Amino acid sequence: MTAQLPAPTLLHHMTYVDGVMNASMRFFLQPDDLKQPFRRKTYPNCVVHGWLPLGTERVDPNKPEDLKESFNLTSLNPDIKWSTSVGFRETQAVFFQRCKELSLRILKVIAHSLDVDPDIFLSAHRHIENDENLTTMRSLYYPPVKRELAKEGQLRCGQHSDYGSITLLFQQSQGLQVRGRSGEFILVPCIPGAVLLNIADMMQRWTSDRFVSAVHRVLLPSADDSSPRQSLVFFLMPDDDAVISCLDGSNKYPPVRAGDYFAERFSYLYVNDDLPCRIGSQ
Numbered sequence: 001m002t003a004q005l006p007a008p009t010l011l012h013h014m015t016y017v018d019g020v021m022n023a024s025m026r027f028f029l030q031p032d033d034l035k036q037p038f039r040r041k042t043y044p045n046c047v048v049h050g051w052l053p054l055g056t057e058r059v060d061p062n063k064p065e066d067l068k069e070s071f072n073l074t075s076l077n078p079d080i081k082w083s084t085s086v087g088f089r090e091t092q093a094v095f096f097q098r099c100k101e102l103s104l105r106i107l108k109v110i111a112h113s114l115d116v117d118p119d120i121f122l123s124a125h126r127h128i129e130n131d132e133n134l135t136t137m138r139s140l141y142y143p144p145v146k147r148e149l150a151k152e153g154q155l156r157c158g159q160h161s162d163y164g165s166i167t168l169l170f171q172q173s174q175g176l177q178v179r180g181r182s183g184e185f186i187l188v189p190c191i192p193g194a195v196l197l198n199i200a201d202m203m204q205r206w207t208s209d210r211f212v213s214a215v216h217r218v219l220l221p222s223a224d225d226s227s228p229r230q231s232l233v234f235f236l237m238p239d240d241d242a243v244i245s246c247l248d249g250s251n252k253y254p255p256v257r258a259g260d261y262f263a264e265r266f267s268y269l270y271v272n273d274d275l276p277c278r279i280g281s282q
Contacts, residue, residue, distance in 0.1 A: 017170050020095045021230050023087035024139035028069055030085060038083050040072065045131040049074040054143065058271050060158025064151040065271045073137045076129045096137045099168055099234035100128055106166060114207065116247055124242035134237040134262055142229035145220050157218035162200035163265045164237035169196035171231040179215040202238055205253040208246045
């Protein structure tokens with residue numbers, strides 16, 4: 001399930017979103033050796049946090065690696081080292097907080113629609129921005145692509161669903177497709193000032209399929225399009241120790257500890273990874 005929401009005053013002005021993207025672009029356009037100190041796994045308390053070079057991820061295990069570069073902000077622990085790229089730390093941290101506020105408001109709306117106590121959701125998201133929760137704000141950079149050099153079946157981002165509760169997406173150009181109930185992929189329009197809301201896997205389990213996780217992908221650009229693509233994504237995740245059970249009392253999905261579920265999903269994600277991704281498991 002996916003929906004376009006008008007960005008509220010809380011997140012609006014699109015000029016602020018543009019500012020975050022501009023600061024992210026300055027970071028990405030640096031030589032790789034300047035980004036290397038901030039690579040994923042350089043913060044040992046959370047192996048998801050940090051920069052991921054081009055070709056590091058493969059979200060569709062049946063396809064080649066994705067043609068994207070990213071930076072994951074998963075923790076605001078003061079021990080984390082930050083790039084000195086102009087405006088990067090400031091815009092990332094502030095935007096993380098604003099997305100957090102909006103996401104928690106959306107959880108309350110979802111609870112109201114289901115006629116359940118909002119604390120069922122809110123109590124499972126108490127440790128956002130700390131090391132006990134994998135909620136992530138991701139800055140994404142898709143560099144220009146020469147289609148003739150791409151591998152067979154390769155995309156900017158392969159077909160997948162998100163792992164957590166809900167996802168907020170901010171995009172400046174088209175390329176994203178979402179799979180509808182008929183099985184066909186639909187191009188998502190790029191609407192200035194809108195936030196795209198995706199339902200993710202944990203919410204589908206929680207609601208016994210009343211809310212369905214959105215399968216999506218990012219296509220290669222057309223042959224005559226040499227422009228890069230940028231987006232900002234906020235993945236709201238339950239706390240690692242939260243146990244997700246069907247709200248209706250059914251056993252459609254067995255109870256699962258969120259950290260264990262994420263560890264399994266992340267184990268298939270990284271290409272040529274030399275460190276197992278153990279999340280929330282001691």
